Amino acid sequence: MAVREHPPGVDTRHRLLEAAEWLFIERGYEALSMRLVTARAEANLAAVNYHFGSKEAMLQELLAQRLDRLNEDRLRLLDACEADGHVPDYETILGILFAPALQLGRSPAGGPAFLRLLGRVYSDASPFIRDYLQRHYRPIFERFFEAFARALPQTPRNELGLRLHFALKALSGMLAADDMNDLLAELSMGQSLGDAELLARLVSLVSPALVAPLGNPRQVNLIEQLLRQSNQLAETAQPGSTEPDRSRGKRVVSVRAPR
Amino acid sequence: MAVREHPPGVDTRHRLLEAAEWLFIERGYEALSMRLVTARAEANLAAVNYHFGSKEAMLQELLAQRLDRLNEDRLRLLDACEADGHVPDYETILGILFAPALQLGRSPAGGPAFLRLLGRVYSDASPFIRDYLQRHYRPIFERFFEAFARALPQTPRNELGLRLHFALKALSGMLAADDMNDLLAELSMGQSLGDAELLARLVSLVSPALVAPLGNPRQVNLIEQLLRQSNQLAETAQPGSTEPDRSRGKRVVSVRAPR
DNA sequence: GCTAGCGTCATACACACGTTTGAACCATGC
């Protein structure tokens, strides 16, 4: 007879959250099923609904546990840097956004793969995750937006929005990548970097998107040439419109591999 | 009696592809169900399997129809720019990537929302889409990677990979956004821009990520200060580890809203 | 010793999914 793996005392609730976190990091929200979670946590299928009430409630608790702390730290840091009317410059604000994230990534409070979790959360397409972020962290985002706006007063607000959108998409996309640990390693390029150097590199990778001038005449000229050339090539290659229409109709028979 | 909406002659196949494209653009692959597609195309549920054989086959055909042309154009343009040993600089290569996309976005061959489709494809997390891109367009990506490597010979290859990854994530994330049309409009900042100006701005937004120097001593110093300050703030605020443990156990009763 | 009550368990429910089926439809061929 098999021995009992987990005496009831050992917190199932905790194991569930842990399993859910890994699965969410690895496969995203849509692919996260209760059966997968409970199997990995070596718990019963009904455990999630018993302890949390629903799948979404469990995810909410998981996210709150990990993200609330992060955003509190960010806000505190921003408050400190804006004390007595000081206006931090845009690179500092980027640093304020990134530094607590890296620190939580190194601490047990953030969890073992905090940065990957962050990336997933910010790039997951599911409405549940998106709504959650909106509902809980919009004020924080707006606080930082205002800070950026003060740091870059010459940039129109809507263009600033665009540039921020762009920069943060890039960052979260990078953090969410499966090979993001390799990527971070490459950022340090063989040398063993301290956190400060690593963050400085991250900031300098992101910050040009906020302040780079948009299109000088030389570039416009270059692009115009390319557009002409592209048009011309496309014309000579495909004088008609689209594809020659494919073979149509006829019930498609499906040949399935045997189980 | 209701009149027949679509006489059988009007191509169901075409309507299916169209509906699938919109749904894919709006909600991504995971949320794309046959029932939604056939309903929007005003076709029978079985129509997809009749005309294409399976859901995945339909998506493959949709993607091939839209993306093959794009990448052919890109390759042709790159070939032309590399003719007789010429080595295009990195901004030109970015232009080569973007120009055909914009042109197809303006032409009927690309479809009504080609740019948003592009963004979705490149940022969708589902394994099917990811595998499809890998299988069909890896050679193209590698060709462009080599071109970038020649244009930036002083950049180590792995760092170049990182920077490209970063830049393209940013771009696709921006294109996939729901409000991407608004964003593009903001890029032109009120002025009505020609395609060349728009593309030049896009290129100059992306290109710094490829060549910006990584972290000077001043920045490192700034970040070091921030890290210290953050650590200190976090310590004083939360001397313990994480959250005070929540109320545990007790079957959670769920109160469901009535239908 | 007995009874609460927390936690776990197997099992079932209702629903959504992709796919399959066989009959019906309907223009075209003879």
Added chain:
DNA sequence: GCATGGTTCAAACGTGTGTATGACGCTAGC
């Protein structure tokens, strides 16, 4: 007229999902 074959249709199948239920074990309080 009648058969043929491409197309559409309603209905079902099997599987996967989140959730709900009721019984069972175990520990704690009296």
